[in-house]
Amino acid sequence: MSRKIDITVSVNGTSYARTIEPRLLLCDFLRQELGLTGTHVGCEHGVCGACTVLLEGRSVRSCLTLAVQADGLEVETIEGQGTQQALGRVQQAFRDHHGLQCGFCTPGFIMAITDLLRHHELESDEQIRVALSGNICRCTGYQHIVAAVRELARERGPLP
Structure with missing residues (x-):
């Protein structure tokens, strides 16, 4: 025991x-x-x-x-990170850019992206792809996820 x-x-x-x-x-x-x-x-x-x-x-x-x-x-x-009525910034970007399909990987991506945006410069799609290489999505092909992160990196401001 x-x-x-x-x-x-x-x-x-x-x-x-x-x-x-x-x-x-x-x-x-x-x-x-x-x-x-x-x-x-x-x-x-x-x-x-x-x-x-x-x-x-x-x-x-x-x-x-x-x-x-x-x-x-x-x-x-x-x-x-947010609610159904008030999505967090990363969640909203995923929604706006259609960064999810089945949604299984989405929570992990959102948490990883939150960390990345708080602590790292992401100046190119290549940097974004490398930074997110530890998260696997079997549905989206990643392009929409990269677009969401690109938008967030451009408008960088305080994340919760």
């Missing part, structure tokens, strides 16, 4: 205290413990990027991150 650990994690600005198994993955913590199912689990090997969330403002693969590693830290998920 494994010993459980108490953690406190801030997710999208709300603090949560839970007692968990030390081996619980961050994606499972978000989905099972908190009911935040917007973080999708795809490959479970850190390859596809569908599970991307922000930990202290930087993108991480939540399928490779233990929940205990987020103890005392801030996690941002797709649920914190």
Whole structure:
């Protein structure tokens, strides 16, 4: 029997205290413990990027991150990016440029793009494509996603 650990994690600005198994993955913590199912689990090997969330403002693969590693830290998920009535800037750009089809990879892309726009200069389509190469989409062909990021990079302003 494994010993459980108490953690406190801030997710999208709300603090949560839970007692968990030390081996619980961050994606499972978000989905099972908190009911935040917007973080999708795809490959479970850190390859596809569908599970991307922000930990202290930087993108991480939540399928490779233990929940205990987020103890005392801030996690941002797709649920914190906007609402159906008021989309966040990255979400709106995806919508405007038709950057999604089935939508499975979209939360991971939006979180990765949020990190990229906060911390990196993206001056060309090639830079955007390289920066997003860790996220896989099997539907769109990426052109519309690149167009959305290009627009956001041009109008760069404070992101939430």
